[in-house]
Amino acid sequence: MTRSRTAPNGVLVRGGGFAGAYVARLLGRRGATIVSPENFMLYTPMLAEAASGTLEPRHVVVPLRVMCPHAALLLGRAVSLGPPASQHAVRQARRLARNL
């Protein structure tokens, strides 16, 4: 099923990693929609500590909804871009969405 929606303020951020999460956070109340397969940002510099057990894994992830309280989160993967360039196709992660 194909559904169409417009991103608030016309800003769509592809990926909720370092760049995407910080852009959405800095946009603040101006709003944005983040498309991300995960609902968290992974703090990669601390991965080694999580893997070795000196840090709990939950301490190296930051929930995107907490980090970017004014952004909408669309769980899924961006699969194509345009035309027109403002139109993105997103494959939603149903299993993830059910778990939220």
Ligand SMILES: Cc1cc2nc3c(=O)[nH]c(=O)nc-3n(C[C@H](O)[C@H](O)[C@H](O)COP(=O)(O)OP(=O)(O)OC[C@H]3O[C@@H](n4cnc5c(N)ncnc54)[C@H](O)[C@@H]3O)c2cc1C
């Ligand atoms: C183990 C490790 C340790 C590191 N330590 C450091 C360090 O100490 N200092 C440092 O400066 N850098 C470090 N880095 C590098 C740093 O993590 C990267 O430079 C940084 O994450 C790049 O940010 P980014 O936003 O470009 O990509 P990412 O943070 O990788 O974010 C990309 C996001 O896009 C999402 N995505 C991918 N495809 C799609 C799609 N089709 N649709 C929607 N979303 C998508 C991914 O799920 C991901 O969330 C480390 C990296 C690793 C792996």
